[in-house]
Amino acid sequence: MTHLLPRSTPELRSVPSAAIARLISALDGVDQVHTLTVVRHGHVIAEATWAPYDRELPTAVYSVSKSFTSIAVGLAVSEGLFGIDDRVLDLLPDFAPDDPSEHLRALRVRHLLTMTTGHAQESPLWEGDWVRAALAAELRYAPGTHWLYNTPATHVLSQIVQLRSGQRLLDYLRPRLFDPLGFREPVWEQSPAGVDAGGFGLSIRPEELAVFGQLLLQGGDWEGRRLVPAEWIEQATSRQVDNEPGDRDWNQGYGFQFWRCRHDAYRGDGAFGQYVVVLPRHDAVVAITGGLPDMQQPLDAVWEFLLPAFDTTEPAGEPAVPTPVPAVGGEVRAGEVAYEYEGPVRSLRVSEGVLEIDGRDLVCRPDAWSDGILAADPSADRFWYGDQVAVSGGWTGERFTADLRLLQDATTFHLVLDGSGYLRITRDVGFDGTEVWEGRTVQSDVVAHHSAVSP
Template sequence: MTDLLPRSRPEDQGVPSAALARLVSALDAIGHVHTVTVIRHGHVVLEATWAPYERDAPHAMYSVSKSFTSMAVGLAIDERLFALDDLVVELLPDLVPEEPSPHLGALSVRHLLTMSTGHAAEPDWQASDEWAREALAAELEFPPGAHWLYNTAATYVLSEIVQRRSGERLSDYLAPRLFAPLGFQEPWWLQSPTGVDAGGYGLMIRAEELAAFGQLLLQRGEWRGDQLVPAEWIDLATSSQIANGDPASGAWDQQGYGFQFWRCPDGAYRGDGAFGQYVIVLPEQDAVVAITGGLADMGPPAAAIWNELLPAFDTVEAAAPLPAPLVIPPAGGARRDTELEYAYTAGPIARLRIGRECLVINGIELACAPHEWAVGELALDGEREWFGDRVAVSGGWQGDDFIALLRVLEDAVTFRIRVSPSGGLTITRDVGFDGPDVWSGEPATTAAGEAASSVG
């Protein structure tokens, strides 16, 4: 992939390499960080990737997608396709109930952007194929603008409005206006069953593309002499438009909310997505930090940035190399000639065979060794709850059990597979919106040799 931003020696941009080394060590200790990029004065001073993840591969952004939707809304408003205070009942008349409530009648684009729709709880907006209709049918317990509630349904309705008014999906609308000028390579956005980009999640871009987006924000929409997004919109979107808690608490999630952006301490702001996707913009330091990951707890990376990086800007220390190599530990264990096959009673995997140097999942063979990661393709039929087919696998025998790790390289998801010849199969997905998921299975046959030969 072509570099989107210039590179620089950290010290030349007022960042001690020793501080970057401490930041990387702190992120390494947290675990499950996939990439980190630091920009200072428009130059990349740090780009680190934890194997087996691939820096040039697309990665699921989760709710960072919302910040891109905000840019599309701002551009559409600048093009006078609609206005900030236009009413949703007038923009989407065929998707609202025949007799909208007074609260729904007062709902505007501004309220969708600020997550102040009036819902007391996020509606079950994906209960049918018509996501916007479901979202707009839900009761609004509060007047719009009176109550903040994080609400992905609101962002999807914004996507529907942009598509209706522009005639293009979000991704197509942004392509010539944002993605192509920034140098993005084939960004991809999940669509609803009715062909509308999901808006609030589902965007996949690369690590440096995420960082370049942060630099665009830092430059108030200017990129190489062209004003891609109006500076006034960037200022509105990234400033506090509504309270979302007590800023005096110093809490990461209570510093105010903008138009699909979170405020942070010390004058910073961010787009963030589940499981450790961040683009943090630090205007006072003229810096950007972008992270991708697969974290159950999103707090520690932010703490590492604030503890290790912010105090170090424009200080002087002796130069220090980054920790190397950066590798998420493989499964470990030993190889054995034993071959077993299991039936998976729930979840995305129907059958699993363990060979001496491979796993066979639903008939797809993946190389598998104890002390290294092997990358392959796992294109499963039917629905699944992660993005991308590329996976990394490592596994070996630990005592009486076979332990394997399977990492989806373009997403946050990791599976831990545990096979006990006497006790069956357990598969744990370590991150999910409802916590870890656990599935179990039993041997497909009683004879290991027969099980092994039953898979072609």
């Protein structure tokens, strides 16, 4: 394992180890945290991984991608490729609708950065040219007057950087940011038009997420070399606009693709619990990955257990060990059952400790996690990031139950198969709800055959 940041004990960086133990214990009760990294004074003082997850695997950071896009924009501005007050249609004339509205003509890069484009709702992605769709959508409000969280706006920024630099975001950032920081093969999902998504789709390792936070904390300096202008980081992470009213960490104002937090902190923030939280007042960074239904919980734990512990002392406590994610119980049975379906799963077979999905064998045993490979299949309307999975499951009576955890993504899939071939698949987190496959739909679509009978 190659470390990108030096290690230290909490006490040597003026944090009681007992406080770290309390933080990890609190996160044990949060469903589901995958990894935690705490950095103080430039040293990693705590790292925790909830099995079966793996810190060495890249993981999808979802909208933390937006913060990396912000840095790319800042670098492009510093290189004179465009300015933040340039008009978007001047930079992207070939993407404009035939009759641009007055509001669209007034739209500037600054409005994309602050998500004050004037949209009343996000334009849909996934089909066609995402940039053209974003620029064609109605701007109900004058740019700069209305805040709306707006992933397509970030994608437009990606298109601007790509058009002006001649490189996709990933390639533009590689020599300027990723390589100097020691990132190992980051990947970025692209639109059908070949433009990096910008607002999502970046996959990096948990420690790389912490390294990014440390670079921000250091004002863009890294090992004696300036990677990012300090002025840009100051602007990007400061409150540029007010957002929705309230007292949660999502109501503290918005910068250039960064969220402000309570306690004078700021963060890059991704769906289902991907965070890089920077605490300048305490010279600290906290990076978290997860698959969380409630994203406020881990931040509350940081504020309650870590924040008060900076620069305090107390007797050393027992080191905290994260509680592994519980595996699925049941039993392994002799024999085999196999079924075919129409839908995101085309075939499923259970045979003496092996779960086969669409021809891919996965070791699947009760009360233990087994790693395997299961790639996404867009042709079957089945998409996720990465292909590393962990599986656990077994038979209880006439029912086979298994959990399939995506080790490079946020989601866990829960499979239930009964003796008639009825299959139900649900997931714990997702943008369009938790149920993937309704039992009635699967039952009506099943074309079942038994190649053997389970005893």
